[in-house]
Structures are given as structure tokens and as C-alpha cells.
Amino acid sequence: MHSVRPVLIGIAGDSGAGKSSLVAQLAKLLGNDRVSVIELDGYHSLNRQERKAVNITALHPRANNLGLFIDHLYRLRRGEKVLRPVYNHDTGDFDDPVWVEPRPYVIVEGLHPFLFQVAADMYDLKIYYDTHEELKVRWKILRDATARGYTVEEVLAEIRKRQWDIRNFVEPQLAMADTVVKLFPLEDERPDAVGVEFKEPADNPWLKEKLEQISEISVQPKRDWIGGREFLSLSFSQAMPVSTAHVLLEHMGPRGGAILGKITHAPFVMPYQLALAILASRLEAIRQELDATFEGRGRSVVG
Template sequence: MARTSVILVGIAGDSGAGKSTFAEALRQRLGRARTTVVGLDDYHLLDREERKRLGVTALHPKANNFGLLVDHVWQLRQGRSVLKPVYDHQTGTFGRPERVVPRDVVLLEGLHPFLMVLLRELLDFKIYYDTHRDLRVRWKVQRDAAERGYTEEEVRREIERRRPDVERYVEPQRRHADLLIRLLPGGRGDDGVRVCLLEPARAPSRVVRWVALAARFGLLGAAPVYDRLHGRAFHGVDLADPVPAAAAAAVLEMADVPTGAGDALNGGDLTPVEFTQTLVAGVVRTLADGAEIPRTSEPHLTVQVS
């Protein structure tokens, strides 16, 4: 079958979860020359003042231009560049559009990449970044106070105001994920973060089976995890301890996943977060090296949310 080098990876999650940091870590491991990152906040339809006047948050579907987003994602999947809007978080307004050129891998990170059926169907790999609320609040306060001109009190007040929309529009997207990365307090590494990796039960496993196998061989420490989210069963592994570089390399080898120049496998232990970044980058690299050509028919742009 014909091949293409354009792979679309969706990274969903609430504001402050660490999606942008995760996407940048993947880009470093995959190589900047073959990775394009698109922040979906740029597809807000309303600026900050307009949202205030209408009494909606940025998480509400009517505050986002999903028609343009779907069209641009389809164009990127075909290997075509797009003229993307730019949302300035510091001012809450829109800047000049910028040209985005798709490389081998396009990472789409934002609040709503799995909200619409049509958008989900365009993605090759769907990751939900499910960070514990205590970490999410701490990181969002640090980021928005330092980079976006808010006070800590304003950030915390906005988090509470947005919570109903998070529960209604963002968190239900977890049920559509191919991989759910759950960051929790209580890790025994320097960052104090442990990671649960979860995949849908009865679905092909790209990640969990190999980590579980390595744990059974005694290469790393991982406990089994089970959960049910929005009517869908997930199973996975819980990583609290640092992972030796040799164990990380063994997991990649078992999964038949290639390593890259950006993978930290020659040093000491990897934190669970670093191990996850390296493993997911390997999975995406495998997809990019053997991608099938996408549909060529243009999608119907009626927005369907489910």
C-alpha cells in the first residue's frame, strides 16, 4: 500500500496538565526536523474579552472554531501547509496568522482534540494527559502567574470557574484515548511524580504489555492498574520508581521500537515521566516510519460532538 510520512498525534487534557511540555519532549526525542507541534488554543473563536461578555470559558465548544480546525487538520494530514491563527495568551487577543508546514509527525495538543467524531477519525494516535488536580493546579498557577500576567488568586479563581466545563467537555474525552498518561503525586524520584499508563481493555496494546512484561522479568518496578472511565474499561501499569536506562532500552527492544538521538538511554535512571516520554516517542517514531496514506476525500465539516 502507498505510504506517507505525515502522522497525526492528538494530545488532550485540561489546562495546566503539562501537554505542551510533553509535546516538546516528544519533539526533542523525535527530532525537530521531522516534528511539527500545533497548539489548539490558537483555534479559539473568541478572545478573552468576548468570552467575558458572553459568560463562557475557553473550554466551551462555541468559544472555539472547530470548522477551521478540522479543515486544517485534514490539510495537514494531506501534507499541505496551512495559515493558522495565533492566540496570544498574554494579551488574550489574536495576533498575525502563521504558516504551519507539516513534517513527518504533527503533534496536536490542546483541550479538545477528541471532542468531535470527525477530528478523532483523522488522528493516528490519541493520548490523553490526565494529570492529578493537585499537580495541575500547582503547574497552572506557576505558568499563568509567570507567563500570562495573572496573579495566583486570579488563576485559582479561574480554575474553579472552569471546572464545570472541564467535567463536561474535557474529561469525557478520556474514553477515546489510545493511551492515557496519568501523572500523580507520590513518585519516589526527584520530581515526586509517579505515572500510570493505561490503555483500553480488549484493544491492541502499544505500551502497557511491554512495561508489564519487563516488570515480570524484574527489570523495573510496576504495579497493575485497572479503571473504568466514562463507560470504558482501561488496564495498565503504575510506575513510581525511577527506571534504569538499561530497563528502558529493554522495553523498547521488546516492543520493537527504534530509539532516537534524543532518547536518554545512556545515562542513569529515568524518572517515570522521562521513561514515558522516551517510550511514547518510540511508538510515534514507529508509526511515522510505516504510515499508510490517509483518505483523500475532503471531510464534511459539520461539527458532531460526542
């Protein structure tokens, strides 16, 4: 058992939003050996055939063993390793489970990481990945019709079938998030050209406060209401000079500048690259705070 608990991060969002891709890139920036990933698809309670037989989508909580997941989250937070189940998207069935160690960062990504309050309370940061419908559908078709063995018509039919479950079991997590990251299409031919909007609760606007400290950037947040809660929204739709981004990242956390250096050496930073750097720097800052707290307690208490 570790004496210093991991930083727990939950990344919620619909299928095809880009969660796994985001996590892979964050892990690279933080150091793969410092990150453990929990893919929530492993906690499906029914395989593909069984879901079809009872006519339920993977988004319904009943198609998932969220009790086991919450138990694992609790154990990881305490610094214990867990035997996590694995879902195989090639076969539509389960593989052998694998052990997950509580490394300095544990990132949980999937459909329901903080649907239930008892889970939501355990995270250090809850991110809702709210990719614009146009990108999400394009990306899901591209992926499911190549890597997951579906036809385009099957993917479109599945998306239509899932709408009620998305509204009821995935989107409610929007209002629980510490930050909502919305990717949106730009009028740009390049397939990777996406804009990024950060929405933060008005009572805890971490990014807005950091941006306000940088004279090179003028911040004009827009107000937004999600699930009865006020959010402030900050939008990035243009490339930013790397020198400005560097000043910003240095304000964000202990390794902000170094993280940016790992992402690009170009003179300009694209919005998605900036978002990655901001998120990784925020996680480094949380890790540092947690280490300082445990240092103060003599590094022996698991919180």
C-alpha cells in the same frame, strides 16, 4: 503536497496539565525538523476580553472555532499545509496566522483535539494527558501568575469557574483515548519528581503487551473503567535501572534505545523520563508502519 501522509497525534487535557511541555520534549526526541505542532489555543474564536464580556470560558466549544480546526486536520492528513491562527497569551488576543507544513509528525495539543468523532477518526494516536489535580493546580498557578499576567486569586477563581466545562467538554475525551497518561505526585521533595500511570483500552493494550515480553519487568495491570470502557492501568512510581529501561525501549520501536540515550546517561531513569521515551518510541513505530504501508502502495496514495 507530500505523497506520504504525516503521523497525526492528538494530545488532549486540561489547562496546566503539561501538554505543551510534553510536546516540546517529544519534538526534541523525534527531531524538531520532523515535527509540526498545532496549538489549539489558536482556534479560540473569542479573545480574552470578549470571553469575559459574554461570560464564557475558553473550554466551551462555542469559544473555539473547531470547524476550522477540523478542516485543518483533514488538510494536514492529506499532506497539505495550512494557515493556522495564533493566540497570544501575553496580550490575550490574536497574532498573525502562521503556515504549518505537514512534517512526518503533526502533533495537535489542546483542550479539544478529539472531542468530536470526525476529528477523533483522523488520528494515528490519541493521548489524554490526565495530570493529577494537585500538580495541575500547582503548575497552572506557577505559570499563569508569572508568564500569563494573572494574580494567584484570579487563577484560583478561573479554575473554580471552569469545573463544569472541564467535566463536559474536556474529560469526555478520556474515553476516546488510545492511551491515558496520568502524572501523579510522589512523596519526594524534588519538584520534578512525578509518577506516571498509563491507562490503555483493554481491547488494545499496546504497552502492556510490550512489557509482558520483558522478563526483567513484572507487569500487574489494574482494571479501570472510563466512560463505560474497560482500561488496564500500569503504574511507574520508582526510578528504573537504565539497563532494564534499555531492554524495554528496544522492544518498543525502531529507535527506542537511541531515544533513551538522548534522555539520560544516568544509571537510573525517572518515571517521567521513561514515559517520554515510551511515547516517542511508540510514535517512531507508528511512523515506520505508515512508511511500510505507503511503500507497499508505491508511495503515491494519500490515505
